[in-house]
Amino acid sequence: MKYSKPLQAVLLALAMTATLATAAAPAVRAPHFAIDGAQFKLDGKPYIIRSGEMHYLRVPRAAWRERLRMARAMGLNTVTTYAFWSQHEPEPGQWDFSGQNDLRAFIKTAAEEGLNVVLRPGPYVCAEVDFGGFPAWLLRTPGLRVRSMDTRYLEASTRYFQRLAKEVGDLQSSRGGPILMLQIENEYGSFGRDHDYLRAVRAQLRKAGFDAPLFTSDGGAGRLFEGGTLADVPAVVNFGGGMDDAKGSIEELAAWRKQGPRMAGEYWAGWFDHWGEQHHRQSAEEAARTVDWMLSQGVSFNLYMFHGGTSFGWLAGANSSGTEPYMPDTTSYDYDAALDEAGRPTPKYLALREVIGKHVKEALPPVPSAPQPRAVPAFALKPAGGLxxxxxxxxxxxxxxxxxxxxxxxxxxxxxxxxxxxxxxxxxxxxxxxxxxxxxxxxxxxxxxxxxxxxxxxxxxxxxxxxxxxxxxxxxxxxxxxxxxxxxxxxxxxxxxxxxxxxxxxxxxxxxPMDAAALKRLPAAAGDPAAPGFWRGTLQLDKPVDTFLDTRGWGKGQVWVNGHHLGRFWEIGPQQTLYLPGSWLKEGGNEVLVFTTEQPTTTTMQGLADPVFDTPKPR
CATH class of the missing domain: 2.60.120.260 (Galactose-binding domain-like)
Known part of the structure; x- marks a missing residue:
């Protein structure tokens, strides 16, 4: 077909306009982070998540950067943490994201050290913390049931997510930030099977403004997957043990979810302790072989824990089983992790670093200088009043x-x-x-x-x-x-x-409650050393140093240093020391306050360079 010259000119002009418009239109950009079938993708390229778990509450804020730098040097590219509702809303409507609770600062510090972040906001987290991370004030409402469709509970969790999003929402990968993805609830399949509840949590997250990819995480068994997953949400699997356990768990995940990423949401490279039990250990060789296998298969992972730290204050929780009705957790959350409680690399760290180094193209950063806890001389404590x-x-x-x-x-x-x-x-x-x-x-x-x-x-x-x-x-x-x-x-x-x-x-x-306000009112008074009560002493230092307070001989109780609550001690073990961060100390005199419910057999304490985990004493 032939056109007249005027019509040809019009058509040419229209074609040029369309071309210019197409050229001017912005290209559709791939999301910064995405879950594409069985792959994670970062900026459009396949991405293997090499993560380690580290909780901001369990590590002194002054040490966050050095511990995160240790993670990067071990070959990790991501750090995973829970957000702890109990600490951020200690009373209804009272929020605390400051100091040790500054989750935003923790995430930004991770990004500055070259680490992405996987955030597990709850509302339930487990993590061996009191009430699984729920605020205790929920229990003041008679009959309120957490992890359910109870409207009173859902109203409270909705408020929590909305406040959390104000703190860290802009740090999500959906907005170019380091938070790659977020977990819905936590191991719900080990608790229930109410998919309406899981959908409600997802809706709460989305409505609050969490628009990054979501996932669920459960133990590797069909029953647990059935209860804890949603058909349209990617799932990952949690497990411990060695390479065979990893193979079996990843196979179960693949059988349950034909499409979706292959990831160990928690690979338990150690374990936690209960009072009166043996201290747990897992061999460095077993952990390294398991990580080696996962990387060889293109399986992403999260080491639980990379660095356990300490359940300071009242943070430690408890467990219960059919045979053991109540098992309280120790203050130490050492977890036999790659970094010990004071942040020092262990043989497990070095073994994992060697394995990861074989699978990555880039040279790993050199291992930073490690913290050096020191022994400090014994100092006296005197009775400061019976309870x-x-x-x-x-x-x-x-x-x-x-x-x-x-x-x-x-x-x-x-x-x-x-x-x-x-x-x-x-x-x-x-x-x-x-x-x-x-x-x-x-x-x-x-x-x-x-x-x-x-x-x-x-x-x-x-x-x-x-x-x-x-x-x-x-x-x-x-x-x-x-x-x-x-x-x-x-x-x-x-x-x-x-x-x-x-x-x-x-x-x-x-x-x-033994809170700071109450303890400040304690008078300087003598007391009966045989009765439950308080003891005071002064730790003199030429300079602040990390140390482990030796609590052997003190029975059972709590320790505060310069107002910082270190946590519980108990002579039954296995834990016999309390980690004392140097950042909580000062040059000169440091006030030590001890509360005991049992008569001590000593009147001094000293600091040790290393923790003590001994054979538990039956009681």
Missing amino acids: LPQLETLSHARPSRWVRAMEEFGQNYGYILYRKRLDAPAKGSLVLEGLHDQATIFADGRVIGRMDRRRGESKLAVDLPAGAQIDLLVEAMGRIGFGPRLVDDNKGITRAVKLNEDELEGWTVYPL
């Missing part, structure tokens, strides 16, 4: 007809004391129903017995006169954080106190 004489200083009395759980008094952590003066003689069995977790029983100020939930203890034979004062000091040793029993692990005495079959009424209750 009972200082109750009014540390707490405010609350009358209560019945004993009740500490959460009902607005308390989240610590100790709680129930006091009653007997109206009549008491002879027979004193029964503490629902003891959570350990009780010291006083009669007229004298210790007459102890009960331990770990051993199922709940009764004490008594023969007391009318008018005697009984005090029940109960220590919360960490809420259960995994399994069905986590939903209602309230603390204190959760049901009743009885004398034989008769429930005792008329109590005065003293919540003892």
Whole structure:
């Protein structure tokens, strides 16, 4: 067909306009990070995630950069962390993303050190922390059930995600940031099978503004995949052991999800400890062989843990199983990880670095100089007042007809004391129903017995006169954080106190959270060294150094240094030291405050260059 010259000119002009418009239109850019079938892609290129888990709460903020730099030098390209709701919203509507809780700063520091980030925002995280990372104040609402479609719970978790997104939403890969992807909940298949709940969590994340790729993570068994995954969300698998375990778990994942990335969301390259158990170890050779196999197969991985650190303060949680009703976790979260509790490379670190180096094209950065914890000379501690004489200083009395759980008094952590003066003689069995977790029983100020939930203890034979004062000091040793029993692990005495079959009424209750404000009110007073109470001392230093406080001989209790709560110690082991970061110390005098519930056999402490994990003592 022929056109007239005028028409040809018009058509040519139109063609030129279309060409110019096409040239001017911006090219469609591939997302910074994407999940494409069985591959991860970063800037359009296949990407193997070589990740290690490290929790900002468990590492002193001053050490974040050096520990992250160690991760990069081992050959990792990513760091994974949970976000901890319990620490960011300690009370309803009160938010804390400062200091040690500054998740944004942690993520940005990782990026500065050449590491991407996988964020696991919860709302449930497990992580061997109290209540699995849920804030304890959720337990103040009678009947509220976490990890469910309970509207009261979902309203609270919605608020949490919205606030979290304000902190780190702009750091997602969907906006060019280092957060590659986010996990929906955590190992939900080990808890339930309510897919409506998982979809609700996903919807909460999306509505809050989390628009990066999402994934789920569960143990490697069909039942767990069935309960914990969503058909349209990529899934990864968690496992421990050696190379054969890795093969089996990845095969199970591939059989369950024909399309999708092959990744160990958690490869347990170590394990955590309970009080009264052996310290766990896993050989460096086994971990290295397993990582070698994963890299040879193009399988992405996350080492759980790369650096475990310490569950400072009241952070440590507990576990429960059919045979062991209650197993509290130690303060140390060393985890037999590649970096030890103080951040030093271990033989496992060097073995993993060698293996990773074989599989990457680029030269690994040199290993930075390691921290050097030091021994410090013994220093004296002196009695600083028994607990009972200082109750009014540390707490405010609350009358209560019945004993009740500490959460009902607005308390989240610590100790709680129930006091009653007997109206009549008491002879027979004193029964503490629902003891959570350990009780010291006083009669007229004298210790007459102890009960331990770990051993199922709940009764004490008594023969007391009318008018005697009984005090029940109960220590919360960490809420259960995994399994069905986590939903209602309230603390204190959760049901009743009885004398034989008769429930005792008329109590005065003293919540003892042992927070900074209360401890500052403690007077400088002498005390009975045999009674539960406080001890003070001064650690003199020429310069601040990392060290491990030797707590052997001190029974059971807590330590604060310059106001920093190091955590719990207990002579039953295996942990016999508390990590003390040099960044929490100063030149000159450093105040050490110890609270004990058992009479110590020494009056000094010293710092050691290395931690002590000994054979547990049965109790």
